[in-house]
Amino acid sequence: MKKQEILFAEAETRMCSRGVKPTAVRLLVFSALQMAARPVSVADLETCLQTVDKSTIFRTLTLFLEHHLIHGIEDGSGSVKYELCHGEWDCSVRDMHLHFFCEHCHRTFCFKDMPIPEVDLPEGFAMRGVNFVIKGLCPDCADK
Amino acid sequence: MKKQEILFAEAETRMCSRGVKPTAVRLLVFSALQMAARPVSVADLETCLQTVDKSTIFRTLTLFLEHHLIHGIEDGSGSVKYELCHGEWDCSVRDMHLHFFCEHCHRTFCFKDMPIPEVDLPEGFAMRGVNFVIKGLCPDCADK
């Protein structure tokens, strides 16, 4: 079985388990996310999936978000980035990790092994999500 | 001395100490930030400073940012929010605190007494700023 087929099989399983019908386009979008080395924007996906329309990508991502297949990261670049959620059951805070945005090359890095620190909110505040992005210079840009 | 005069005096001192010329408009913007209970957007400032143009507000905030008088918060609402930096010397991570964005009423709260947790970045990454926003429901919206 080829790499692409394995990805599609995994994508299909995952989508079905969350109640998302695995259409051809959705499999394409999902596997693009599987192959991405870092969080990607709608524009990134548009570039690598030339056959698929921006609005369809957008709606697909919205659907994935609603069904907790992916989460979105606001890195301050002006466009939201998306990545697959690897937690077993939901996109809870425990499944998330830190991100780093390089202000020079504008790439966003995942620090997969750095979970979001626990926080004790004041009485009455209920947490449903979190966005923790460190900004600065990545190793490639450190001397710029 | 009236409240407004005290604010202006403080604003002027602060601006001068950071090398920003305290024009009339800048004093207005600065004191609006002083009086704000929570981080505000350009649109918020436009509303409360009807005499000042949006682009001037924008340029003023950009100037304040460059001179570390304020910092910007990306709360995921689509518009950047701004608040005064209260640190003595810079807008370093140590001067910053957590923010909470209510997904129902779209208000952003400051948790002034909750500093950003320390993080150990991988070798080669240099931190210059941070954006840590918790999302969920505030006490007023908790039962919605």
Place this chain on the structure above:
DNA sequence: TTGATTTTGCAACCTGATTGCAGAAATCTT
């Protein structure tokens, strides 16, 4: 097959951010 539902592409729109430019205001020079 036929009719209903869902998915997709295209084009248009919206909103916040950003810029070009010219007049107004402040500053400098003599």
Place this chain on the structure above:
DNA sequence: AAGATTTCTGCAATCAGGTTGCAAAATCAA
């Protein structure tokens, strides 16, 4: 004080990312 120079501000236009309406295409169900 007057003119030259620089800085600041308002207006209008532009840009980019996000979002939606609508109709055609694809899928599903009877």
